[in-house]
Amino acid sequence: MGELLPAFERFALNGLIRPSDRILIGVSGGVDSMVLMDLFLRIQDRHGLFLAVAHVNHGLRHEESDRDERFVKEQSESRKLPFFVRRVDAKAHAEQYGLSIEEAARDLRFESLSDIARSEKMDRIALGHHLDDQAETVLLNLMRGAGLAGLCGIRALRLPVIHPLLFAAKAELLEYAASRGLTSVQDQTNFDRGLRRNWVRHELIPAMQRKAGPGVSKRIARAAQTLQETYDLIEHLAQAASADAVRRETDQIFLDIVKFFNYFKSIQIHILNGIYQDLAGAGKKLDYHEIQDIFRLACAGRSGRIRDLKGGIRVVRSGRHLIFFIQYPDFSPLPVLAGETVMVPELGGAFRSELIAEPVLTTNPLEECLDFDRVGETLQIRTFRRGDRFMPLGLKRKKKVHDFFIDEQVPVHRRTRIPLLVRGEDIVWIIGMRLDERFKITDRTSRILKVEWSP
Numbered sequence: 001m002g003e004l005l006p007a008f009e010r011f012a013l014n015g016l017i018r019p020s021d022r023i024l025i026g027v028s029g030g031v032d033s034m035v036l037m038d039l040f041l042r043i044q045d046r047h048g049l050f051l052a053v054a055h056v057n058h059g060l061r062h063e064e065s066d067r068d069e070r071f072v073k074e075q076s077e078s079r080k081l082p083f084f085v086r087r088v089d090a091k092a093h094a095e096q097y098g099l100s101i102e103e104a105a106r107d108l109r110f111e112s113l114s115d116i117a118r119s120e121k122m123d124r125i126a127l128g129h130h131l132d133d134q135a136e137t138v139l140l141n142l143m144r145g146a147g148l149a150g151l152c153g154i155r156a157l158r159l160p161v162i163h164p165l166l167f168a169a170k171a172e173l174l175e176y177a178a179s180r181g182l183t184s185v186q187d188q189t190n191f192d193r194g195l196r197r198n199w200v201r202h203e204l205i206p207a208m209q210r211k212a213g214p215g216v217s218k219r220i221a222r223a224a225q226t227l228q229e230t231y232d233l234i235e236h237l238a239q240a241a242s243a244d245a246v247r248r249e250t251d252q253i254f255l256d257i258v259k260f261f262n263y264f265k266s267i268q269i270h271i272l273n274g275i276y277q278d279l280a281g282a283g284k285k286l287d288y289h290e291i292q293d294i295f296r297l298a299c300a301g302r303s304g305r306i307r308d309l310k311g312g313i314r315v316v317r318s319g320r321h322l323i324f325f326i327q328y329p330d331f332s333p334l335p336v337l338a339g340e341t342v343m344v345p346e347l348g349g350a351f352r353s354e355l356i357a358e359p360v361l362t363t364n365p366l367e368e369c370l371d372f373d374r375v376g377e378t379l380q381i382r383t384f385r386r387g388d389r390f391m392p393l394g395l396k397r398k399k400k401v402h403d404f405f406i407d408e409q410v411p412v413h414r415r416t417r418i419p420l421l422v423r424g425e426d427i428v429w430i431i432g433m434r435l436d437e438r439f440k441i442t443d444r445t446s447r448i449l450k451v452e453w454s455p
Contacts, residue, residue: 004176008039008164013047016162017124022050024084024122026113027076029055029068029185032128034075035173036165038182040126041079052082054116054125056109058090060101061189071185084120086112102197110161117160129154129163132170135217136200138224143196145288147269152231153224169217238270246275251348251417252325253278257298268295275324280311298322304412316413325413333382333422338372338449344381347419351381351431353451359441360450365432370439372447375423383416390427391437401427408433421451 017023025040027033040051053076057069069085076083094104113125134153141150156166165173177184193199208216245259253275260268272294276286286294286309293307294315301317308314314327331346341352359369388401405415421429428439431453441448 004168004172005039005042007167009043011156011167012043012162012164016157016164017047017049020048020050021123022052022121023124023126024052024054024113024117024120026109026125026127027053027055027072028128028187029071029075030128030187031177031182031184032130032165032170032173034182034184035177035180036126036128037075037079037081038180039164041081052084052120052122054084054086054113056112057085057087058105058108059087060090060105061187064188068185068187075183082120084116086116088112102195114160123160125161127161127163128165130165130168130170130173131221132201132205132217134166134224135205135220136197138220139200139204140197143200147288148227148231148234148266149273149285151224152228153221155228166221234266235270238267238274241267242271242274245271248278252323252414255298255322255324257320257322260298276309276311276313279313279324279326280309284311294322306413314413316411318411323411323413328417331383331416333380336379336381336421338377342381344419347381347383347417348455349419350454351419351421351451352454353379353449356448356450359448366453366455368429368435368451369441370428370435370449370451371441371445372449373445374439375428375449378423379428380422381419382422383420384418388420388427390430390434393435393437393440395437401430404430404434419453 023040025037027037037053040049044051053072055069055072057065059065073083073085088108090101090105090108093099093108094101097104117125138151138153141153154163154166156163189195190198193202205216241263245256247254255275260271269291272291273286277284290309297305297307297315297317303318305317306314308327312327314325316323328346334342334344336342336351336353338353338355341350343350355372360367384401389398390401391398392404418433419431420427421431427436429435429451
């Protein structure tokens with residue numbers, strides 16, 4: 001199979017790798033990954049590449065999984081390639097996060113390979129997916145009703161991951177392996193037709209080939225490439241649209257509904273997924289029903305209406321805006337002592353207090369001086385509760401904290417994220433906003449407690 005090597009070299013050098021790159025090759029022990037390793041070794045010296053091998057043992061097939069690990073280790077060492085292994089529990093991960101075994105294994109594999117690549121300062125992570133894998137992925141995504149992104153299938157380049165074999169059919173890899181005398185291990189689960197991907201591989205695609213002739217996988221892969229180019233164009237246009245319609249703040253993202261609806265639907269979906277990824281993490285996507293719910297909220301929702309998305313993300317309608325933010329869990333009161341710094345990551349800051357001899361004059365709303373004899377030593381940090389009242393500095397009567405927030409135009413979703421310094425049931429300080437009149441220092445104050453919040 002003399003043609004595969006030059007084709008591989010051309011494909012890899014067309015933007016996937018650069019001379020002198022450090023490349024981590026993900027090797028399962030199957031024929032695809034063994035071919036990938038062999039091809040890289042054959043072009044290594046010509047392009048000054050540094051190669052290493054990584055294997056992820058998912059612990060799903062017990063003795064077979066350990067056999068695969070030993071095989072890859074021996075094959076790597078015989079070729080004098082650095083070898084790294086990670087053992088993960090895909091079954092436990094699937095149960096914990098409500099994923100299929102395949103999804104859990106994929107997530108843990110990517111996480112493990114990424115960790116190795118970072119620690120070893122590798123430039124690329126090379127995986128052995130080929131043209132037939134591409135066709136299967138597109139069909140699987142089509143069956144579950146995926147949008148344009150899913151129909152693009154596997155991308156040859158999504159840094160740091162590269163797929164240098166996407167141009168080659170499985171038959172070509174098998175022929176190359178035979179001609180080179182490459183050995184490999186076989187995962188018996190690949191023949192379990194109860195798994196959806198295997199059903200697509202062994203039944204659906206052969207049936208399509210019988211009706212449409214050979215080369216079906218190649219034609220599907222070609223369609224995926226065209227869709228990738230279309231997707232990239234839409235993504236480019238969506239970036240400009242997002243700059244116009246979206247405003248990002250430290251802990252929340254605002255979407256201008258009026259501007260949002262000036263764009264085509266495909267652009268709108270890209271904008272929504274971009275916002276979601278900013279909060280939930282790169283690579284995360286909204287599902288179809290979540291997108292439809294957000295559109296309904298934008299079209300007909302009244303101010304104050306909310307929609308919770310997966311990953312703890314909440315959307316609130318506020319006037320002409322949708323506001324996206326992370327919905328943090330309930331916060332339990334946290335004791336604070338004079339002279340100590342207490343980290344409060346749930347509320348995004350740290351609280352410090354100390355006794356001082358003279359009052360400090362400051363315009364910083366995150367610093368205050370209190371009468372220590374009035375507040376005492378038993379203080380806590382907590383968040384807003386319905387029915388809270390306090391006596392705002394300058395007033396001689398109590399006011400509902402709820403009404404205070406309305407007067408100060410604090411959005412509903414942010415009210416439970418503002419830290420309160422309290423003594424028992426008394427609110428001492430709405431941190432960053434207003435001190436309680438009863439705890440201010442006066443000319444009769446003998447001991448001063450300086451309090452400070454650091455975001």
